[in-house]
Amino acid sequence: MSTKKLAKELGLLRQRSQTSAGTKKSAVSNQMFSHLIVIDFESTCWREKTNYSQEIIEFPAVLLNTSTGEIESEFHTYVQPQEHPILSKFCTELTGITQRQVEAGIPLQICLSQFSRWLQHLQREMGLVFPSSQHRSSEPSPSQKQCTFLTWSDWDLGVCLQYECKRKQLHKPDVLNSWIDLRSTYRLFYDRKPKGLNGALQDLGIQFSGREHSGLDDSRNTAKLASRMMRDGCVMKITRSLERVSGRSATHSIS
Ligand code: AMP
Ligand code: MG
Ligand code: MG
Secondary structure, three states, X not given: OOHHHHHHHXXXXXXXXXXXXXXXXXXXXXXXXXXXXXXXXXXXXXXXXXXXXXXXXXXXXXXXXOOOOOEEEEEEEEEOOOOXXXXXXXXXXXXXXXXXXXXXXXXXXXXXXXXXXXXXXXXXXHOEEOEOHHHOOOOOOOOOEEEEEEEOOOHHHHHHHHHHHHHHOOOOOHHHHEEEXXXXXXXXXXXXXXXXXXXXXXXXXXXXXXOOOOHHHHHXXXXXXXXXXXXXXXXXOOOEEOOOOOOOOOEOOOO
């Protein structure tokens, strides 16, 4: 099957009738997720290619309401790297994150438990529900507010967090096993390959706000891009899942 045909079947290609400004409301209400949590990690890095493992040094997450396009809550911490505790000059220049900020940060294990508590708070206070893989394709009940994660590329959740948790034998919340890759969604929807997150925004006439490679600013700008794509008629769907299908319950509990 051609990529275009597959994209059409997945509802990823822009429908001509939905692209005009006047269709804003109806396009947005098609979404299966009432909220998306946008994540963009920053990690240790070096100018020269090394075989050092990368560790998360900034862990931001922003909660995007898909109907209003507003960010309703944010989680943010700096994280202490432990395998290579001293940041390279290159890393500080790229990300703007200083040695002082990571030393004042917390280990990843504590960050993950604080993040889980933030998610539990969102579940309790806002009624958000995180669907598990086997029930993902079924229609949510009207009272449920379905929520999933969204990142720019598969690197954040499929590589960076996944391998760091494996190496350090940390428990990763199950909900982080599936997500929407906005980069591949963008490629299919607009049928073009963007030059990075900033290039993707620029192609749509949107200016990047804040500092590129700051995790929090990258997350907010990714949310802005996702919001614009939904206004253009893109229906956000999970693109990647690390889970094996099991006989477990319909929604994830956070632990
Ligand atoms: P980003 O979300 O694009 O800011 O990138 C996430 C992480 O990827 C950064 O914190 C760096 O560890 C790494 N990274 C991004 N761009 C580069 C680059 N040009 N050279 C080396 N590492 C990079
Ligand atoms: Mg990124
Ligand atoms: Mg970033």
